[in-house]
Amino acid sequence: MDTVTSRKLLRFVLAGGVLTLIGAAALGAERIPTAVAMSSVIAKQTPTTPPMAMQLRITGSVHLDVTIDESGSVEVSEVLHGNPILAKAAQDSVKKWKFKPYKQGGKAVKVVATLTFDFK
Numbered sequence: 001m002d003t004v005t006s007r008k009l010l011r012f013v014l015a016g017g018v019l020t021l022i023g024a025a026a027l028g029a030e031r032i033p034t035a036v037a038m039s040s041v042i043a044k045q046t047p048t049t050p051p052m053a054m055q056l057r058i059t060g061s062v063h064l065d066v067t068i069d070e071s072g073s074v075e076v077s078e079v080l081h082g083n084p085i086l087a088k089a090a091q092d093s094v095k096k097w098k099f100k101p102y103k104q105g106g107k108a109v110k111v112v113a114t115l116t117f118d119f120k
Contacts, residue, residue: 034114044097047089062089062090065078066094074099075110094115
């Protein structure tokens with residue numbers, strides 16, 4: 001099994017007695033390394049720490065799986081880890097990011113990458 005295939009492992013969640021498939025593989029996207037995704041960023045907005053997080057002195061990292069569509073826009077982001085207050089700020093910010101389309105065999109394809117946002 002190659003690296004890309006091994007990283008496309010599916011995750012299942014049991015909620016309310018229903019087994020649900022989640023993750024990048026469910027979206028039909030190829031996984032790319034974080035460094036590749038970051039090198040293709042055209043425009044980005046840095047997330048700001050929400051006022052409530054500042055009042056409560058919440059800091060930390062948020063890890064998102066970000067699906068980038070064929071045009072380079074963020075299609076969806078899934079929180080992998082992080083405080084929910086900070087995660088919302090990271091998701092709101094990354095929705096505004098724009099990437100160079102990722103090409104495979106000369107054709108633009110949908111990809112997913114894990115991005116980390118640090119709030120201090």
